[in-house]
Amino acid sequence: MCQSCHVRAVSTYRTAVARLTAGTDLEGAAGLTTHAPQTAAAVTLPVSLDEAVAALTAMPAAVPVAGGTDLMAAVNAGLLRPAGLVGLGRISEIRGWHYQDGHALLGAGLTHARMGRPDFAALIPALAAASRAAGPPQIRNAGTLGGNIVTAAPTGDALPVLAALEAVLVIAGPGGARRETPVSHLLAGRDMLEPAELVGFVRVPLLHAPQVFLKATGRTGPGRATASVAVVLDPARRGVRCAVGAIAPMPLRPLEAEQWIASLIDWDGERAALAPEALHAFGEYVAAACIPDPVGEGDQTAPPLSPAVVHLRRTVAALARRALGRALA
Numbered sequence: 001m002c003q004s005c006h007v008r009a010v011s012t013y014r015t016a017v018a019r020l021t022a023g024t025d026l027e028g029a030a031g032l033t034t035h036a037p038q039t040a041a042a043v044t045l046p047v048s049l050d051e052a053v054a055a056l057t058a059m060p061a062a063v064p065v066a067g068g069t070d071l072m073a074a075v076n077a078g079l080l081r082p083a084g085l086v087g088l089g090r091i092s093e094i095r096g097w098h099y100q101d102g103h104a105l106l107g108a109g110l111t112h113a114r115m116g117r118p119d120f121a122a123l124i125p126a127l128a129a130a131s132r133a134a135g136p137p138q139i140r141n142a143g144t145l146g147g148n149i150v151t152a153a154p155t156g157d158a159l160p161v162l163a164a165l166e167a168v169l170v171i172a173g174p175g176g177a178r179r180e181t182p183v184s185h186l187l188a189g190r191d192m193l194e195p196a197e198l199v200g201f202v203r204v205p206l207l208h209a210p211q212v213f214l215k216a217t218g219r220t221g222p223g224r225a226t227a228s229v230a231v232v233l234d235p236a237r238r239g240v241r242c243a244v245g246a247i248a249p250m251p252l253r254p255l256e257a258e259q260w261i262a263s264l265i266d267w268d269g270e271r272a273a274l275a276p277e278a279l280h281a282f283g284e285y286v287a288a289a290c291i292p293d294p295v296g297e298g299d300q301t302a303p304p305l306s307p308a309v310v311h312l313r314r315t316v317a318a319l320a321r322r323a324l325g326r327a328l329a
């Protein structure tokens, strides 16, 4: 993004926040209305997770906002009209991470920029790589892990990494309650956030082994993924875990391909490298599992895949092959 675009984006963002925080302006602007004009001015800036949950409990129509990169885009597009905002930016307990039983507890308020730094990359390399790929610098400075998860966009770069790591959310609820649910359950809609609940932390295993995240975009420079792949090695369990992002509403795990390739790796050898043919076959296996051939109905033969889908399949195969090759190199 050029400097003038950045300035424009920041000014648009500030204008939108100003509108949200000024009830009269909100009502006057373009004939827009709000059901609760008196609460349109409500912006709360709690300093702890429990305070934030209490603020949401007291004002159920308010929405939490972290970096605002997704939320304010929706406001600017006229898709969302929150009656109030609960800002999460001052909650220091969710802006870092700490260790617990071989896991890292990552605060939901960690920004992509922070996760892209070398000390974080030494802990969870694939998440650091995904964070470095998540949009232009202005977005990475503001956008957070929690926002990426809760927005749950197919193109969310952190999501395939969290799926491959089998990460778990620690959710804060009213009365100091804490509950846990796998990230994949939230992304699949099997376990949604209840009213006034917030994502507090993300529990990620520390595997101390190579991890790779690769992303394909439709343009040069920062852009949304057309396909992405995370590959994580888990030598202690002799496992390979892989997740494919952006090609479906939620990350896909090609479980059979994972098991097959893990069975070929010499986990006790000095180097776990595989022959190029095996890497190629893994890429094809992953791609075919995530983008299967169409099945014909009755005695009708199945229609062929469209050229765009064939191209996407090739992209996924190439990303998976390269990601595994780099992880094993």
Ligand SMILES: Cc1cc2nc3c(=O)[nH]c(=O)nc-3n(C[C@H](O)[C@H](O)[C@H](O)COP(=O)(O)OP(=O)(O)OC[C@H]3O[C@@H](n4cnc5c(N)ncnc54)[C@H](O)[C@@H]3O)c2cc1C
Residues within 6 Å of the ligand: 063, 064, 065, 066, 067, 068, 069, 070, 071, 072, 073, 088, 108, 109, 133, 134, 135, 136, 139, 142, 143, 144, 145, 146, 147, 148, 149, 150, 151, 155, 156, 157, 158, 197, 198, 199, 200, 222, 223, 224, 225
């Ligand atoms: C120009 C542009 C480019 C982008 N490029 C990329 C990209 O390449 N890759 C990518 O992955 N993303 C990209 N994004 C999307 C966005 O930056 C990320 O999804 C970011 O991580 C969102 O975080 P946030 O803190 O800004 O979320 P917010 O906008 O503050 O919030 C998003 C949603 O999550 C909710 N929320 C936030 N935190 C919590 C919490 N702790 N508990 C419960 N709910 C919460 C909010 O209520 C809201 O519904 C891009 C966005 C823009 C505008």
